[in-house]
Amino acid sequence: MAQQIQEEARRAAHYRKMTQTPVPRLVTGLAVPTIISMLISSVYNMADTFFVSQLGTSAAGAVGIVFSVMAIIQAIGFTLGMGAGTLVSLHLGAKEQEEATCAASTGFFLALVLGFLLAVFGSAFLNPLMRSLGATETILPYARAYGRYILLAAPIMCASFVMNNIFRQEGKAMLGMLGITTGGLLNIALDPLFIFALGLGTAGAAIATALSQTVSFIILLTLFLRGKSDVRLQITRVSRKIGVYADIVWRGLPSLCRQGLASIASVALNVNAAVYGDAAVAAMSIVGRIMFFMFSAMLGFGQGFQPVAAFNYGAKKYGRVREAIRFTLTVGTVVMLVLGLVIYALAPHVLAAFRRDDAQVIAIGAYALRAQCLIMPLFGITTTTNMALQSTGHSGSATFLALCRQGVFFLPLIWALPAVWGIRGVQLAQPFADLCTLLAALPFLAMFLKKLGRLAKTAEGETGSN
Numbered sequence: 456m457a458q459q460i461q462e463e464a465r466r467a468a469h470y471r472k473m474t475q476t477p478v479p480r481l482v483t484g485l486a487v488p489t490i491i492s493m494l495i496s497s498v499y500n501m502a503d504t505f506f507v508s509q510l511g512t513s514a515a516g517a518v519g520i521v522f523s524v525m526a527i528i529q530a531i532g533f534t535l536g537m538g539a540g541t542l543v544s545l546h547l548g549a550k551e552q553e554e555a556t557c558a559a560s561t562g563f564f565l566a567l568v569l570g571f572l573l574a575v576f577g578s579a580f581l582n583p584l585m586r587s588l589g590a591t592e593t594i595l596p597y598a599r600a601y602g603r604y605i606l607l608a609a610p611i612m613c614a615s616f617v618m619n620n621i622f623r624q625e626g627k628a629m630l631g632m633l634g635i636t637t638g639g640l641l642n643i644a645l646d647p648l649f650i651f652a653l654g655l656g657t658a659g660a661a662i663a664t665a666l667s668q669t670v671s672f673i674i675l676l677t678l679f680l681r682g683k684s685d686v687r688l689q690i691t692r693v694s695r696k697i698g699v700y701a702d703i704v705w706r707g708l709p710s711l712c713r714q715g716l717a718s719i720a721s722v723a724l725n726v727n728a729a730v731y732g733d734a735a736v737a738a739m740s741i742v743g744r745i746m747f748f749m750f751s752a753m754l755g756f757g758q759g760f761q762p763v764a765a766f767n768y769g770a771k772k773y774g775r776v777r778e779a780i781r782f783t784l785t786v787g788t789v790v791m792l793v794l795g796l797v798i799y800a801l802a803p804h805v806l807a808a809f810r811r812d813d814a815q816v817i818a819i820g821a822y823a824l825r826a827q828c829l830i831m832p833l834f835g836i837t838t839t840t841n842m843a844l845q846s847t848g849h850s851g852s853a854t855f856l857a858l859c860r861q862g863v864f865f866l867p868l869i870w871a872l873p874a875v876w877g878i879r880g881v882q883l884a885q886p887f888a889d890l891c892t893l894l895a896a897l898p899f900l901a902m903f904l905k906k907l908g909r910l911a912k913t914a915e916g917e918t919g920s921n
Contacts, residue, residue, distance in 0.1 A: 466547075466552075469625075470547075470548075470550070470770075473548070473626050473762070473766040473767065473770075474766065474770050474772055474775070478763065478782055479782050481779075482763050482779055482782055482783060483759070484759075485623075485760075485762060485763065486755060486756045486757075486758070486759025486760065488629045488631070488759075489623060489628045489754075489759045490751070490755030490756055492619070492628070492631060492632040492635040492639075492755065493751035493752070493754050493755035493758070494748070495635060495636045495639035495640065497744070497751040498639065500744055500748075501744045501748055502643045503646060503663075503664065504741060504809065505808070505809055506651075507597075507650065507660050508809045509651075510656060510657065512733045512734055512813055513591075513593045513597055514597045514656070514657055515737035515741065515809070516594045516597075516598075516725075516733050516736040516737045517590070517594050517598040517601050517657055518740050519589075519721065519724075519725055519736055519737070519739065519740025520585060520588050520590045520594060520602075521588075521601045521602045521605055521661075522721055522740065522743065522744075523588045523589075523721040523722050523725070524577065524584075524602050524605055524606065524718075525605060526714055526717040526718035526721060527714075527715070527718045528570070528573065528612050528613060529616065529714045529717075530711055530714030530717075530718060531569050531573065531613045532566060532570075532612060532614070532620075533616055533710040533714050534704065534707035535562045535563075535565055535703060535707055536566070536616045536617040536618075536619065536620030536710075537620055537624075537706065537709070537710040538702070538703035538704055538705070538707025538708075539558045539561065539703050539707070540562075540617075540620040540621045540623065540624030540625075541761075541848070542554070542558035542703065543558050543559050543624050543625060543685075544624040544625065544762050545765055545766075545769040545848065546558065546769070547625065547685060548765065548766040548768070548770040549770070552685075552686075555685065555686050556687050556689070556692050557694050557699065558694075559621050559684075559686040559687070560686075560687070560688050560689050560690065560692040560693050561692075561693050561703060562617050562621070562703055563617050563618065563621075564688075564690060564693050565693075566613040567610050567613065567614050569613060570610030570611070570612065570614065571609070571610045573609045573613075574608075574609040574610060577602075577606040577609070578606050578607065581602060581603060581606070582595070582599065585599055585602055587722070588721075588722050589722050589724075589726045589736070590725075591729055591736070593733060594733065600656065600658040600661070601657040601660060602661070603661065604658065604661035604662050604664070605664060605665065607665060608664065608665035608668050611669055611672040612668050614676075615634065615638075615671050615672045615675055618672075618676065618678075619631040619635055619675060621686065622675075622678075623758055623761070623762060624761065624765060625685055625762065626762045626763075626766065628758070628762075630675075630683055630684075634674035634675035637670060637671060638667040638671030639671075642664055642667035645662075645663035645666060646659070649662050649663045676688075705850050706845070706848065706850050708854045709844075709845045709850060709853035709854045709857035710845070710857070713841075713857045713860075716857070716860075716861040716865075717861055719861070719866070720862070720865050720866065720869070723865075723866055723870065724739055724743075724869060724881070724884075727869055727873050727880075727881050728881050730873070731877075731881070732815075734813060734815040737810065737813075738806070738817075738819035738823065739819070739881065741809045745798070745805060746824070746827055749794045749795075749798060749831065750834060752790055752791075753790065753791055753835060753838050754838065756790070757787065757838045757839060757842045758842070760839065760842060760843075761842050762846070763775070763776075764780070764842070764843055764846040764847055765846040765847060768846070768847040768848070771914050773914055774907075774911045776847065776907055777907040780843050780904065780907075783839045784835055784839040784840075785835075787834065787838060788832050788835030788836065790835070791834045792831070795829065795830075795831030795832060798824065802820075802821040802824045805824065806820040806821050819878065819882070822879075823885075826882055826883055826885075827886050827889075830890060833889055833890065836893060836896060837860070837892050840856065840896045840899055840903070841853055841856045843903060844899065844903060849903070852899050856896055856899060859892045859895050859896075860889060860892045861888065863891075863895075865884060868880075868887050869881070869884040872884050872887070
């Protein structure tokens with residue numbers, strides 16, 4: 456009885472924190488751990504690229520090929536994690552504890568099952584899978600060695616994404632950061648050991664990643680088992696109602712579109728770049744990892760904003776949601792502008808750090824990187840808009856915007872522009888797609904802010920009448 460009272464007091468204190476703390480302080484406090492997590496994740500992705508690149512241009516291209524596989528794994532994990540996490544946050548905001556626990560348990564165990572199926576079928580058809588993802592005959596041996604171990608780690612990677620997202624959506628990003636950061640730092644340490652010291656090559660990079668992800672999984676699961684979350688992961692609480700699964704997938708659909716299309720876009724990019732040789736594939740792969748590193752800062756800040764938006768929307772604190780959107784949008788735009796200017800100036804040197812002895816990789820990559828840096832400030836608007844809509848249950852609008860960047864706009868452009876401009880078309884497809892995405896996002900942002908204004912007035916009227 457005393458433990459139950461203590462737990463209810465802890466939940467009440469957390470509710471007050473999420474609904475009463477000044478918005479800028481709350482968003483920033485939640486964003487710092489998520490930014491660190493995202494940056495560490497992108498750093499170890501870049502570490503893989505850096506160390507594997509030392510094995511040669513074809514090996515560097517293999518990283519871009521297998522990135523498509525990792526994007527599929529992330530698509531499953533983020534879809535279920537964001538779907539279940541959003542439900543957890545909305546239910547906790549509405550003080551519906553049982554429903555929150557059901558959503559968390561269902562998302563976690565479903566991720567394990569889907570990750571296992573991906574590992575089985577992906578491993579069974581490894582060669583045709585790597586070829587279909589854009590691997591040339593010279594890249595294929597490296598991609599096969601790398602992809603085999605990444606696929607074996609798929610179940611725990613998917614489940615880790617779910618646990619991390621649940622912690623974030625609860626407003627406990629620091630706990631999620633603990634698992635992700637530990638695994639990421641371990642990955643960076645193990646890469647040179649396995650690749651060079653043990654002579655395992657690209658397979659060594661994949662083994663390092665698989666082991667590191669396992670450590671992250673164990674840490675996150677331990678935190679849940681020790682009661683650090685407001686919900687429990689219990690197989691007996693997995694829902695038997697199809698509606699719960701549909702709700703999780705629907706609310707996570709924007710993440711599925713973002714991550715799934717990232718995989719498809721990566722394949723399309725690899726296929727079109729391969730026309731111009733392994734150097735083009737390697738260059739665009741390196742640029743992709745560098746851009747993901749910079750974009751991670753915006754993603755991390757946005758992920759700190761999401762639980763604030765979801766929790767307060769569930770608690771009918773619409774004015775706080777609107778304030779959080781404006782704050783996140785402004786800070787994100789400024790940060791992306793500064794990062795874009797710095798990397799634009801240093802682009803050739805950044806590429807040289809990966810493939811110093813390949814002038815063609817540096818030339819192709821530096822042009823593409825600078826073109827994308829010019830568009831980076833737009834990420835503040837498009838990312839905040841998409842995350843605001845997703846976290847407040849506007850999944851239809853959020854899904855459409857998620858489809859835009861690497862689907863509706865990028866896929867036609869990556870096929871059309873190279874036919875007109877050659878390699879320049881490959882380099883410029885993503886910047887043009889990002890510009891089009893901004894134009895699509897602005898009307899959604901304006902309409903949602905107006906809706907929040909109306910809801911805030913209605914809520915104030917109901918409070919006054921009571």
